Amino acid sequence: MNDIDFSVVLPALPYLWSGLTFSLALTAAAFVIGMILGTALALVQHLDVPGASHFARGYVTLMRSVPLILVLFWFFFLVPIILGFLNGTGRPVPIGATYTAFITFGMFEAAYYSEIIRVGLRSLQRGQYEAAMALSLSTWKTYRLIILPQVFRVVAPIILSQTIILFQDTSLVYVLSLTDLLGAASKVGQLNGRLVELYLTVAVVYLVICLAASQIVAGLRSRTALKTR
Numbered sequence: 001m002n003d004i005d006f007s008v009v010l011p012a013l014p015y016l017w018s019g020l021t022f023s024l025a026l027t028a029a030a031f032v033i034g035m036i037l038g039t040a041l042a043l044v045q046h047l048d049v050p051g052a053s054h055f056a057r058g059y060v061t062l063m064r065s066v067p068l069i070l071v072l073f074w075f076f077f078l079v080p081i082i083l084g085f086l087n088g089t090g091r092p093v094p095i096g097a098t099y100t101a102f103i104t105f106g107m108f109e110a111a112y113y114s115e116i117i118r119v120g121l122r123s124l125q126r127g128q129y130e131a132a133m134a135l136s137l138s139t140w141k142t143y144r145l146i147i148l149p150q151v152f153r154v155v156a157p158i159i160l161s162q163t164i165i166l167f168q169d170t171s172l173v174y175v176l177s178l179t180d181l182l183g184a185a186s187k188v189g190q191l192n193g194r195l196v197e198l199y200l201t202v203a204v205v206y207l208v209i210c211l212a213a214s215q216i217v218a219g220l221r222s223r224t225a226l227k228t229r
Helices: 006-046 052-065 068-086 097-123 126-134 139-176 181-192 195-227
Strands: none
Touching (some): 006 052, 006 097, 006 139, 006 181, 006 195, 052 097, 068 097, 097 139, 139 181, 139 195, 181 195
16 A cells, blocks of 8 residues: 555546546437437337337347447447448448447447336326327327426436446447546556556546436435425
């Protein structure tokens, strides 16, 4: 313990900040993509759209059955080959590590958000749907104006909990040679031989962010519980 020197952290702060910015940007983008695609998947299954509902169930099952790191490898190595085959050149079409990370994380999280939203759809009372029918609202307006706002309000704590896990999972982009918060700490630590100090610093950053988000989750759960009484 006497060899630990946290003075090496201060010069590394700009690089760590850059890594943290990337992690947060990836989390935000994956959240937006995941919520949009996840909502669509949930609605397709909930409405039991012919053909599309089977595809949605298969997609969700596949994404939830394999590790995220494997999906990253699939997208990074296989999609360029498939694109090269489709355009007739036979040559892989490079996508790039950054696009791979943003698209893959969004597609992967969509499966989890989809299940959360689907459970929320099933939890609403039948009277909500019957009231919309009595008002002669179309299916689109029923879900956009009545059903989905209530669902999002109910499942908000669970969605935020999943987003915390998403933020932690961003460290997996190291397999694509991208520099997130943990990756930045690792690179700086290897250069100056102070991995312990850098890893401890990053652990504190993750702890603070996740604890703050967890407090928001707890607050949302309390508000939801009060409204349902």
